[in-house]
Amino acid sequence: MKHYEGFLIDLDGxxxxxxxxxxxxxxxxKKLKEKDINYLFVTNNSTRTKEVVAESLQQFGVPATPDDVLTTSMATAQFIKDENPNASVYFIGEVGLKQALEEVGLKYEEEKPDxxxxxxDREITYEKLTKACLAVRKGAKFxxxxxxxxLPTEQGFLPGNGSLTSVVxxxxxxxxIFIGKPEPIIVEQALKKIGTAAERTIMVGDNYHTDILAGLRAGIDTLLVHTGVTTKEMLLAIKEKxxxxxxxxxxWTF
Amino acid sequence: MKHYEGFLIDLDGxxxxxxxxxxxxxxxxKKLKEKDINYLFVTNNSTRTKEVVAESLQQFGVPATPDDVLTTSMATAQFIKDENPNASVYFIGEVGLKQALEEVGLKYEEEKPDxxxxxxDREITYEKLTKACLAVRKGAKFxxxxxxxxLPTEQGFLPGNGSLTSVVxxxxxxxxIFIGKPEPIIVEQALKKIGTAAERTIMVGDNYHTDILAGLRAGIDTLLVHTGVTTKEMLLAIKEKxxxxxxxxxxWTF
Incomplete structure (x- = not known):
């Protein structure tokens, strides 16, 4: 196995x-930590803050600080900031997104946002959706x-953000523009944050159609671990390994 | 102009x-009424009851009773009733849909509806959407x-039911299965309700892509009136007139 300087690691699964x-x-x-190899947890969960994500990892005994976390909300905020540091933003979302947008200094604006x-957003309302639709029709970038x-839960599959987004x-x-996995944008943002060279960084995850595809699209190496969604059998049918x-x-051998 | 015994008439526009x-x-x-020609108002508005629709028409001086109205909620309820008179239904919607489903005797069921x-539904919530998703995944007909x-309003275009439906x-x-215009199902329900022969019934509306298409798909004659959405110029570009x-x-000459 090649030596990697940076590991981008999925959470659930x-x-x-x-x-x-x-x-x-x-x-x-823990081994990565001992060997002083960089790692960053990369999650499509937009609702939680990096502090909450790090805390939940710590409770499992994982060495993790908020700086070791990139949520898709953080990647989204940074993506917009990179495009236009003075942008105004109307958002629908929970505290994870709110905090991420505020931390990069983007202004909140309901009427005519950029x-x-x-x-x-589990508190979605028709009014929120209306504001989003009107702003997009006025030319806001979406x-x-x-x-x-x-979203897989004990109750069954609940509507995820991709389905809420479809209203607008x-x-x-x-x-x-989708930011999270399987889109490459979140991986590009993760590479900037982790700071290691793309050819020395690897994406690790259990879901071929999100984690691995995102890595492939961003042009980095990938490691699929069969502890979650994608089984060995499922992988057999997939062309691009x-x-x-x-x-x-x-x-994994270091 | 051919003599028609039944007129299916759109409302807004x-x-x-x-x-x-x-x-x-x-x-x-008024002329239709005088000449004792049948008519039925056919609307894609699912939120209002037939009583409220009739009342608003009366306020404009239009001879209209609740029996002269077919809302898409009523067409939906009757469509389900025709398929399965004992069906249980989980619904997301406002009073117009609630009343329509109750009036045909369909049972309300959240857990495992047919x-x-x-x-x-302008009071849409994540919880309502979750129930709908879980039930559809359990096999409920959607x-x-x-x-x-x-929806065109003074504020601008607000999200319509087709966009809310896309979450699920x-x-x-x-x-x-969509019931309302431009789908033919609402016209088929309207023909049953008005009771006139299809070849003696005509669909009247201002919107080619809803009213006229619904009529064409249901195989009846159509009358486009340029008082709303579709202008003469727009019609020039359309093949199936x-x-x-x-x-x-x-x-119109009688």
């Missing part, structure tokens, strides 16, 4: 499954944190 | 524009009152 930690993954990250951003259509895209006939595929992160 | 009545249309319906129905993506269709990957196109209903 890779570090844990719901409320249950994946021990091999915890040990894997950008409309949609993230997961961005969405992530295209996930469904269907109504305005304007397609959003990840660089590595392992049953467990325990099999 | 045909009978009135917003809060302003179209006098020629009022006189036209049908999920979506209509315009029906939507109408596919309108946007995108999340579950199940396409709904309505049977008649008039500047005003005043030009």
């Amino acid at each position: 890779t570090m844990y499954r719901g409320t249950e930690k994946i021990e091999a993954a915890v040990q894997f990250v 950008y409309v951003v949609m993230g997961m 961005v969405s944190t992530n295209p996930d259509i469904a 895209s269907v109504s305005t006939m304007v397609d959003p 990840p660089t590595y595929a392992l049953s467990s992160l325990e099999e | 045909t009978m009135y524009r917003g809060t302003e009545k179209i006098e020629a249309a009022v006189q036209f319906v 049908y999920v129905v979506m209509g315009m 029906v939507s009152t109408n596919p309108d993506i946007a 269709s995108v999340s579950t990957m199940v396409d709904p 309505p049977t008649y196109a008039l500047s005003s209903l005043e030009e």
